[in-house]
Amino acid sequence: MTLDLNNIVANMLHHRQNTIGTGEPISPPIVQASTYKLPAVPEGEYQYGRVSNPTWSAAEQAIALLEDADVVAFPSGMAAISAVLLTTMRPGETLLLPSDGYYVSRLVAQKILAPMGVLIDECPSLEYDSRDFNDYKLVMVETPSNPKLDICDLQAMAAKCQAAGALLMVDNTTMTPLGQRPLDLGADIVVSADTKALNGHSDALFGHVASRNAEFIDGIREWRTISGSIVGAHDAWLVHRGLETLEIRYERMCANAGIIAARLAAHGAVESVVYPGLESHAGHELAKAQMLTFGTILGVTFKDVATAEAFIDGSKYIVAATSFGGVHTSAERRARWGDDVADSYVRLSLGIEPTEALWADMLRSLDAL
Ligand SMILES: Cc1ncc(COP(=O)(O)O)c(C=O)c1O
Structure with a gap:
């Protein structure tokens, strides 16, 4: 069926x-x-x-x-x-x-x-x-x-x-x-x-x-x-x-994740981006086959902890918080909880903000790093 x-x-x-x-x-x-x-x-x-x-x-x-x-x-x-x-x-x-x-x-x-x-x-x-x-x-x-x-x-x-x-x-x-x-x-x-x-x-x-x-x-x-x-x-x-409102929230969040993943990956202040929707992700083909969307979460690695924290702090549309999946874009360094990721790895959860306003804000923060 x-x-x-x-x-x-x-x-x-x-x-x-x-x-x-x-x-x-x-x-x-x-x-x-x-x-x-x-x-x-x-x-x-x-x-x-x-x-x-x-x-x-x-x-x-x-x-x-x-x-x-x-x-x-x-x-x-x-x-x-x-x-x-x-x-x-x-x-x-x-x-x-x-x-x-x-x-x-x-x-x-x-x-x-x-x-x-x-x-x-x-x-x-x-x-x-x-x-x-x-x-x-x-x-x-x-x-x-x-x-x-x-x-x-x-x-x-x-x-x-x-x-x-x-x-x-x-x-x-x-x-x-x-x-x-x-x-x-x-x-x-x-x-x-x-x-x-x-x-x-x-x-x-x-x-x-x-x-x-x-x-x-x-x-x-x-x-x-x-x-x-x-x-x-x-x-x-x-x-x-x-x-x-899950369907319409989720649609916007996934769209934001896809667009912003690609733009972050192309920005010089970012070392790497992990997102199942990117062709560079090792599981991209599998993700295409078994997932209906590529999800709402990205992993973004910066050159060091200070740069990662400065990116979060410098973005007025990113709330520094532990959790994900909310209407507000949020981020945190997961190493602070002992997860097996680089110290400068930021889990970025995309919210429902209008995409271009969100990106313009992130770009200001990235350009200032
Ligand atoms: C993948 C996953 N499973 C389960 C949980 C636990 O959920 P809760 O905080 O509602 O107990 C979390 C919380 O972050 C999670 O990320």
């Missing part, structure tokens, strides 16, 4: 109108309730606030339409990732993680799973191809990896996992379901930090787990209910609202 993203987005925008009656609000109400009226025999979808909430349901339904899968929402990306790792991994089983992916996923493995007897293996995304997957229960992939933006072949990884009897979990945070569709490429599980582009406004933490395996999703939902790792109603509402 061919992918019909336009209708996926339109259905997501209109999902609520099929469930409401005359006089009901078009946007989902923020249901701020810990408990619900529940006489005699417990029945109905909403009984107690740790189990379910209508505002979460609205956000989950919208994301489920984007993923074309069942979805369970969590209060952060890490809560979603932890839910999968803690429900799936058992003592004596082995987990493979990217050594160049988001470092907090590795901390969950090292600080929580390893002491429980789970075996942890880490390797760079680019070496997944040559690994033997036979020993693994779960393989986690992040592509493009954060922050180096290396690309891993999802179809090949799904085939390897299937042959080895391992589960493939993809952290799709850097791409969103509009930029890359790991479940369509054979992954078993998608996790995402919706704190980033899905919400997009830098005002809520949120995450989700998506899968087309109903039994697996039941286990994740049960984990949420038992562990109490639940979303606040107001955050769910913010994310629902953010989702409604």
Whole structure:
């Protein structure tokens, strides 16, 4: 079946109108309730606030339409990732993680799973191809990896996992379901930090787990209910609202990333630019084949730390912040968190600013370096 993203987005925008009656609000109400009226025999979808909430349901339904899968929402990306790792991994089983992916996923493995007897293996995304997957229960992939933006072949990884009897979990945070569709490429599980582009406004933490395996999703939902790792109603509402503009925000952000990547690469003050959309990127052909867009994030290396910081500080339309995927262009040197990149490597997350205003501002900063 061919992918019909336009209708996926339109259905997501209109999902609520099929469930409401005359006089009901078009946007989902923020249901701020810990408990619900529940006489005699417990029945109905909403009984107690740790189990379910209508505002979460609205956000989950919208994301489920984007993923074309069942979805369970969590209060952060890490809560979603932890839910999968803690429900799936058992003592004596082995987990493979990217050594160049988001470092907090590795901390969950090292600080929580390893002491429980789970075996942890880490390797760079680019070496997944040559690994033997036979020993693994779960393989986690992040592509493009954060922050180096290396690309891993999802179809090949799904085939390897299937042959080895391992589960493939993809952290799709850097791409969103509009930029890359790991479940369509054979992954078993998608996790995402919706704190980033899905919400997009830098005002809520949120995450989700998506899968087309109903039994697996039941286990994740049960984990949420038992562990109490639940979303606040107001955050769910913010994310629902953010989702409604995701497509147009994402389009502008990707366009800004593509145009500005090429211009930065041609500027004398820049040593190098990493962006999957550039022909110079080692994974460019793979990116073209498996990604629907080239994403919103660039890696920009300057000659030294001072120059990198001066570029960020000198640009009034770049906010110095840790995170990405927001409407405001933002940047930081990832080495400050210990990531395995050059000290002068800046992760630049493109926002929705008008392209030429953004570039004129960056150019002023670059020319002054
Ligand atoms: C790729 C990736 N996955 C997961 C997370 C965790 O998300 P959160 O901060 O919402 O827990 C992040 C956060 O930066 C991330 O970049």
